[in-house]
Amino acid sequence: MASRSGFSAQTLSVLAALCDQPSQWQHGYALARQTGLKSGTLYPILIRLADRGLVEACWQDEPAPGLPRRHLYRLTATGLASATGALARAADRATEQAAARTATGKLRAGGRPRPATRGAAAGMTP
Amino acid sequence: MNWLERTMTAAGRGAAWLLPAGRRDWVAAVWAEAHEVPPGLARLVWRAGGVWMLAREALMPRRLGRAAVFAVAAAFAAWAAWPQPGVGHAAESQFHVIATVLLLAGLPLLARRFFGSASPGRAGRSLRVLCCAAVLAFLPALAVVEAFANLTPAQPAYRYIFCIAQGWSNTQGCGGVPGRSTGGPPWAGEIVLMLLTIGYVGVILFLTSRRSQVTRSTLAIGAGMGLLFGVVMFAVAPLGLNKWATDPWLPGSTADPLVALAWILLFGGPAAAAVLAARRYRRPDGTKPPYTVRIGQGIAAGVLANGTAALFTAALGTGTVALMLKSAWLLHWLNHGQQLTAVVTYRYEIYAGTGAFAYVVMLIFFPVIGLIMSSVAAAIANPAPRQPGPRTDGDGGPPSPGRAPVP
Numbered sequence: 191m192a193s194r195s196g197f198s199a200q201t202l203s204v205l206a207a208l209c210d211q212p213s214q215w216q217h218g219y220a221l222a223r224q225t226g227l228k229s230g231t232l233y234p235i236l237i238r239l240a241d242r243g244l245v246e247a248c249w250q251d252e253p254a255p256g257l258p259r260r261h262l263y264r265l266t267a268t269g270l271a272s273a274t275g276a277l278a279r280a281a282d283r284a285t286e287q288a289a290a291r292t293a294t295g296k297l298r299a300g301g302r303p304r305p306a307t308r309g310a311a312a313g314m315t316p
Numbered sequence: 317m318n319w320l321e322r323t324m325t326a327a328g329r330g331a332a333w334l335l336p337a338g339r340r341d342w343v344a345a346v347w348a349e350a351h352e353v354p355p356g357l358a359r360l361v362w363r364a365g366g367v368w369m370l371a372r373e374a375l376m377p378r379r380l381g382r383a384a385v386f387a388v389a390a391a392f393a394a395w396a397a398w399p400q401p402g403v404g405h406a407a408e409s410q411f412h413v414i415a416t417v418l419l420l421a422g423l424p425l426l427a428r429r430f431f432g433s434a435s436p437g438r439a440g441r442s443l444r445v446l447c448c449a450a451v452l453a454f455l456p457a458l459a460v461v462e463a464f465a466n467l468t469p470a471q472p473a474y475r476y477i478f479c480i481a482q483g484w485s486n487t488q489g490c491g492g493v494p495g496r497s498t499g500g501p502p503w504a505g506e507i508v509l510m511l512l513t514i515g516y517v518g519v520i521l522f523l524t525s526r527r528s529q530v531t532r533s534t535l536a537i538g539a540g541m542g543l544l545f546g547v548v549m550f551a552v553a554p555l556g557l558n559k560w561a562t563d564p565w566l567p568g569s570t571a572d573p574l575v576a577l578a579w580i581l582l583f584g585g586p587a588a589a590a591v592l593a594a595r596r597y598r599r600p601d602g603t604k605p606p607y608t609v610r611i612g613q614g615i616a617a618g619v620l621a622n623g624t625a626a627l628f629t630a631a632l633g634t635g636t637v638a639l640m641l642k643s644a645w646l647l648h649w650l651n652h653g654q655q656l657t658a659v660v661t662y663r664y665e666i667y668a669g670t671g672a673f674a675y676v677v678m679l680i681f682f683p684v685i686g687l688i689m690s691s692v693a694a695a696i697a698n699p700a701p702r703q704p705g706p707r708t709d710g711d712g713g714p715p716s717p718g719r720a721p722v723p
Contacts, residue, residue, distance in 0.1 A: 218346070229363075230368035258347075260348050261341070
């Protein structure tokens with residue numbers, strides 16, 4: 191489900207993984223391990239992020255002997271700004287939802303909070 | 317690397333050429349990364365993910381997917397509607413099938429060029445798909461109905477009913493050669509059907525394009541009202557507008573509440589949709605006065621309401637008649653509890669077959685009624701604002717200049 195930031199939960203997890211070390215190039219498999227996403231989900235997300243200019247990709251210069259070159263990814267400057275903002279908003283929303291859940295739990299437990307009147311809010315009650 | 321992995325790798329590398337050049341790197345990246353994944357099931361799952369990604373990237377470009385779905389549906393409809401050997405007016409029927417498929421394929425391309433791409437949102441796209449599906453469904457259904465309605469029966473008892481149902485007053489020697497389909501839609505009829513198809517598809521493409529600036533809520537209101545009216549209309553006339561055909565399961569009398577509701581929706585539906593769509597319009601245009609834009613939205617909703625209803629009823633009704641002609645169980649279900657002799661069965665079938673052509677009348681007149689009713693309703697609900705200006709009568713203001721003296 192897309193969040194209000196325009197990124198899905200999976201995309202946010204990829205952005206969070208890339209935000210951990212924004213200047214470092216990261217491999218697909220490392221990202222998959224960090225996010226818990228399968229390759230069929232991870233790579234389409236990386237493609238969309240690269241299409242939007244949020245992620246840059248390049249091929250490894252010196253591959254390990256006997257192994258093919260690996261594809262590397264990191265956030266662009268725009269991507270870093272977008273990711274930081276989106277993750278902050280997601281964190282705020284999670285906090286709000288947690289607070290709402292706590293309030294709902296209290297209501298269910300029978301602790302009905304007193305409704306705040308306009309006068310009380312303005313400090314006019316005696 | 318076992319044979320399965322080798323096969324998947326080779327298939328993946330080969331299939332990567334299905335992708336645009338800018339995407340092939342990504343497929344190569346998945347295959348390269350597979351060497352880092354522990355061998356066994358995890359690596360297999362990784363490669364399977366790559367195949368899945370490849371399939372998505374290759375097939376997901378929606379135009380390609382939609383084109384493939386349309387091609388399959390159109391091919392099936394054309395195959396089902398293709399005239400059988402011995403059917404009268406085969407050339408006209410073949411023209412109808414080919415022209416309809418070509419129109420459905422070509423009009424969206426023309427609309428894209430002249431009206432711009434589809435308006436954002438699901439309402440517009442859904443309407444386009446529904447319109448296309450209705451026109452395609454209409455093709456084979458109409459072919460079945462035409463073939464039956466024009467087939468001259470061999471038995472004299474049936475032949476009399478056939479001639480009466482066809483509207484011939486002189487039943488002596490009518491209907492041509494018994495056992496052969498000698499009648500059929502003439503070229504004029506086919507051209508009318510083609511013009512209707514062009515009109516419906518063209519109007520739907522225009523209303524759902526960016527250039528028309530018809531809002532999502534207008535589309536939703538118009539289509540919703542149209543579907544409601546279509547359901548009612550189909551319930552009133554499931555087997556054409558013929559009382560012999562609709563008698564089996566609906567009285568079909570003018571006093572029937574459903575018939576009354578259909579009349580109300582025919583005239584009141586577009587008017588209500590027009591008023592509602594005009595009120596829901598919130599987006600200021602800036603270049604045109606708001607009341608004219610609201611009237612435009614109202615007219616679009618009204619035309620859409622009655623047009624959708626007509627298309628829905630015609631496609632579903634003709635399909636029901638065709639199904640009844642092909643499947644005896646539907647006829648028996650519709651006429652449950654009645655003694656159906658062979659002659660009575662034929663009478664129902666031939667009246668339903670000939671009555672189905674009344675749907676064409678609906679297709680012509682419903683949108684016209686929708687246009688008139690919605691124009692009137694939208695104009696009444698959104699009057700032009702009065703221009704402020706100097707008053708020429710009353711107490712206030714400077715005195716108006718008198719008439720200039722005639723020399």
